[in-house]
Amino acid sequence: GDSVTQMEGPVTLSEEAFLTINCTYTATGYPSLFWYVQYPGEGLQLLLKATKADDKGSNKGFEATYRKETTSFHLEKGSVQVSDSAVYFCALTNNAGNMLTFGGGTRLMVKP
Amino acid sequence: GAGVSQSPRYKVAKRGQDVALRCDPISGHVSLFWYQQALGQGPEFLTYFQNEAQLDKSGLPSDRFFAERPEGSVSTLKIQRTQKEDSAVYLCASSLGHLSGNTIYFGEGSWLTVV
Numbered sequence: 001g002d003s004v005t006q007m008e009g010p011v012t013l014s015e016e017a018f019l020t021i022n023c024t025y026t027a028t029g030y031p032s033l034f035w036y037v038q039y040p041g042e043g044l045q046l047l048l049k050a051t052k053a054d055d056k057g058s059n060k061g062f063e064a065t066y067r068k069e070t071t072s073f074h075l076e077k078g079s080v081q082v083s084d085s086a087v088y089f090c091a092l093t094n095n096a097g098n099m100l101t102f103g104g105g106t107r108l109m110v111k112p
Numbered sequence: 113g114a115g116v117s118q119s120p121r122y123k124v125a126k127r128g129q130d131v132a133l134r135c136d137p138i139s140g141h142v143s144l145f146w147y148q149q150a151l152g153q154g155p156e157f158l159t160y161f162q163n164e165a166q167l168d169k170s171g172l173p174s175d176r177f178f179a180e181r182p183e184g185s186v187s188t189l190k191i192q193r194t195q196k197e198d199s200a201v202y203l204c205a206s207s208l209g210h211l212s213g214n215t216i217y218f219g220e221g222s223w224l225t226v227v
Binding site: 004036042043044045046049089091093098099100101102103104105 | 116143145147152153154155156157160162167168203205215216217218219220221
């Protein structure tokens with residue numbers, strides 16, 4: 001079945017550092033790929049998405065590119081802020097679009 | 113409404129008690145999903161509705177779990193005879209339709225603790 005693998009956290013960075021959170025996937029067909037963010041005490045929020053190969057999703061300074069050849073969707077940000085501290089989840093939907101499969105999540109801690 | 117609304121936000125249940133968790137999806141959203149998120153884990157799929165039809169319930173962990181959406185809007189997830197291992201956050205989500213790429217929006221979750 002479909003699966004998503006993320007780098008384990010926590011990832012601890014200083015403010016303004018460069019961020020990469022790795023995500024790889026296994027899926028049949030052509031899934032859509034997502035990054036969701038969960039701030040402390042809050043629900044999951046969609047951060048960005050990409051629906052086909054080579055698409056780049058971007059939002060709030062975060063970017064991720066759908067790489068079919070490496071089955072990856074790594075999350076990057078050039079300069080993190082303390083307010084980016086959260087848990088980040090990589091996810092994909094199946095071809096029917098009726099089920100999200102999540103990775104285990106990566107906790108990011110940004111120190112001032 | 114503006115977003116997916118879930119209630120109660122927090123529930124403490126004694127082992128063996130029945131609980132019911134409610135979800136109000138975004139108005140007009142056809143698809144509705146329930147997920148279970150254990151502490152420190154990613155959400156795991158439980159069940160999926162398209163309008164009032166429950167099209168997939170493969171993720172429900174046992175027959176103690178039951179979900180319904182009788183009028184194609186509000187949904188209820190019921191857990192009978194709760195056990196400690198049922199302690200988790202139960203997330204409801206909705207989307208406009210069933211096409212791949214449709215954004216799925218999540219509620220804040222119902223935090224269930226079974227003691």
